[in-house]
Amino acid sequence: MSAQTHVPSLLSRAGTASVLLAAVGGAMLAPAAVPEAHALPAASKALNVAASKKGSPYKYGATGPHRFDCSGLTQFSYKKAGKKLPRTAQQQYNKTRRVSASGRKKGDLVFFHYRGSVYHVGIYAGKGRIWHSPKTGQVVRLERIWSKGVRYGRVR
DSSP: OOHHHHHHHHHHHHOGGGOOOEEETTEEEOGGGSOOTTOOOHHHHHHHHHHHTTTOBBOTTOBSSSOBOHHHHHHHHHHHTTOOOOSSHHHHHHHSEEEOGGGOOTTOEEEEEETTEEEEEEEEEETTEEEEOOSTTOBOEEEEOOOSOEEEEEOO
């Protein structure tokens, strides 16, 4: 008899709540041996953290948890996701791995630059949008990328 024919009889004898094994590709594995399917990668966690800060006011030099400047928001979000980023947008740009626009993924950092200097950073949210803390008088928000002068970086 195969493992598949044993499973129904095992379920009927033991009840579904007490069955601790699962058939996977013909092999029997204990649940602890199966990787956590719902664990989010750091980029997804950081994106969720940034989104949770919607409406938090901008403050120059602020790194959270209630006020942020642009790089303070990205640093805070990735720290909550278990990754360390430097403090400024330029330092974060220098620390990340370059990604093409076509290869960008949710959670990648989006760097705005002018004449070789990075002046702003946000977290890519998909569909051409970022979560960011724009400037004095504004709040953390989701916004369309407004410039073609951007580069993408992936946190390692």
